[in-house]
Amino acid sequence: MSGSQVVVIGAGIAGLAAAHRLTRRGARVTVLEASDRVGGKLLPGEIAGARVDFGAESMLARRPEAVALAREVGLDERLQPPATATASIWTRGALRPMPKGHVMGVPGTAEALAGVLSEEGLARIEQDAELPRTEVGDDVAVGEYVAARLGREVVDRLIEPLLGGVYAGDAYRISMRSAVPQLFQVARTHTSLTEGVREIQARMAANQQTGPVFMGLQGGVGTLPLAVADSVRARGGEILTGAPVSELRREPSGGWKVVTGDRLLHADAVIVAVPAPAAAGLLRAEAPEAATELDAVEYASMALVTLAYRRSDTNLPAGSGFLVPPVDGRTIKASTFASQKWGWIADENPELVVLRTSVGRYGETEILERDDTALVDVSRHDLEAATGLAATPLETRVTRWTDGLPQYPVGHHARVARIREHVAKLPGLAVCGAQYDGVGIPACIASAHAAVDRIHGDLTAVRELTANPVQSLHGGAGE
Secondary structure: OOOOEEEEEOOOHHHHHHHHHHHHOOOEEEEEOOOOOOOOOOOEEEEOOEEEEOOOOOEEOOOOHHHHHHHHOOOHHHEEOOOOOOEEEEEOOEEEEOOOOEEOOEEOOHHHHEOOEOHHHHHHHHHHHHOOOOOOOOOOEHHHHHHHHHOHHHHHHHHHHHHHHHHOOOOOOEEHHHHOHHHHHHHHHOOOHHHHHHHHHHHHHHHOOOOOOEEEEOOOOOHHHHHHHHHHHHOOOEEEOOOOEEEEEEOOOOOEEEEEOOEEEEEOEEEEOOOHHHHHHHHOOOOHHHHHHHHOOOEEEEEEEEEEEEHHHOOOOOOOEEEOOHHHOOOOOEEEOHHHHOHHHHHHOOOEEEEEEEEOOOOOOOHHHOOHHHHHHHHHHHHHHHHOOOOOOOEEEEEEEEEEEEOOEOOHHHHHHHHHHHHOOOOOEEEOOHHHHOOOHHHHHHHHHHHHHHHOOOOHHHHHHHHOOOOOOOOOOOO
């Protein structure tokens, strides 16, 4: 489709990655973004003069898409792994080392969770080897399945905070097939879950995966979409902000009509890279069945509280931060010690300490209705209880991500397949974004690449993603 006109609706990382791939293939691209900036959930900024992220702060490096895109747009020298990958879990009244030897909180042995679980909880894990097979069918909730095999304490004290950090969701609702596909595969083939986890671990060891699991960028991951946008423009692509799309219709000629404000665009193909509610509105006229499915996608809201302190006023524990299980009744769900996690923040700001907390999970509305001052106060209260930090911050910033994280309930994979089936009936149309194949940055980019391939007639990547969603891991603490 070299020389074709393609409109990309949405300038989050998925839309920008799609535009970048299109311009590399010679297409003429216009990106339309309703808000006043590009980047979506990736947001760089400053607090007390320090450059930080006010959105996602790390990207999975064991998948190639995000790191490769950063290199393609000239950010190779700014890629940096976390300075420390040692995190804690604040549970049962103390900060405890994050266990090793688990797959998204599911251990290969009971000993792996010693110190986090009670003696009763550890003993319950041992029963897994004697239990009869638990059927998972076409899909099953992570919490439901793991609790049946290993007991609720594993779910409540470890899986919940890990999955909550990725989806701000409820482990007892989240799809194992979509969110933790590795576990779903062993659940289908093994009677014992712990035996299956040990097999995953052995396979990973045999593959000798080396290097960091996660990667950041000097200046913040939020600078990635800015660099991608610059690359798109350098190749002749047009990016318009403040340009909400009011109409998307198929033309008799076979192309597409896109209306934004008083501007009418004609395109050979369109990629819809916006969240589910907006995508549903755009597709309702031409793909009503897909719109109905998208209407059913639920979202969770959350807020990030970023705080900057004088270094002389702080004495934080070592490590990158901590997670908080909901069962412990705290308000914050995690905290990242940003100055300790990212060496570039400490190097650029030696007299400052920056950290952040996150609040808000699926179904929690009361906490997010509080004003910014209240969210800062509750964050400081929990931080003092966890770490002893009682100093007054130099500056604070509350960033609200209303309906920021799509939920992946049981059956999510089937819904995504139905959406794509309906969209596929319309030539020159594709969808991508966090609501389909994974919420992490690599997953969004993989989704974007599959969408571009789809409008070029290549369904290989779409089929692969539908069959094997990209697992979105937790970045250590506070994501």
